Amino acid sequence: MSNKAAVLFRVAAIAEAFSWAGLLIGMFLKYVVELGEGGVPVLGMVHGVLFVLYVVVSLAVARPLGWRPRLLLVALLASIPPLFTWIFETWALRRGKLDGPERLVYGGTGLITREIEPARA
Numbered sequence: 001m002s003n004k005a006a007v008l009f010r011v012a013a014i015a016e017a018f019s020w021a022g023l024l025i026g027m028f029l030k031y032v033v034e035l036g037e038g039g040v041p042v043l044g045m046v047h048g049v050l051f052v053l054y055v056v057v058s059l060a061v062a063r064p065l066g067w068r069p070r071l072l073l074v075a076l077l078a079s080i081p082p083l084f085t086w087i088f089e090t091w092a093l094r095r096g097k098l099d100g101p102e103r104l105v106y107g108g109t110g111l112i113t114r115e116i117e118p119a120r121a
């Protein structure tokens with residue numbers, strides 16, 4: 001998985017998940033512990049920017065990675081619940097969805113779903 005599109009997607013997914021976690025901690029400090037703003041305005045803006053970045057990156061890497069529309073939809077829906085972008089990224093990495101279509105030629109981390117014919121002598 002040395003594909004630049006896959007690396008870009010992984011960075012965006014993990015950054016978006018961390019921004020969600022930071023925002024949730026800030027909201028806990030603000031509304032439950034009542035320690036003031038708790039960084040919510042800043043963390044909210046950072047999360048908003050990373051959310052949009054994740055959506056744009058997901059749309060941009062779908063074609064180079066050979067994602068079907070259904071997989072792209074799942075990637076986009078993963079941006080809504082907290083930390084699901086990280087869960088989706090981990091799942092996609094393990095299933096070979098970040099290897100791209102050339103994984104059948106060069107190999108990859110995912111399982112090959114079709115057999116490759118042996119070379120004829």
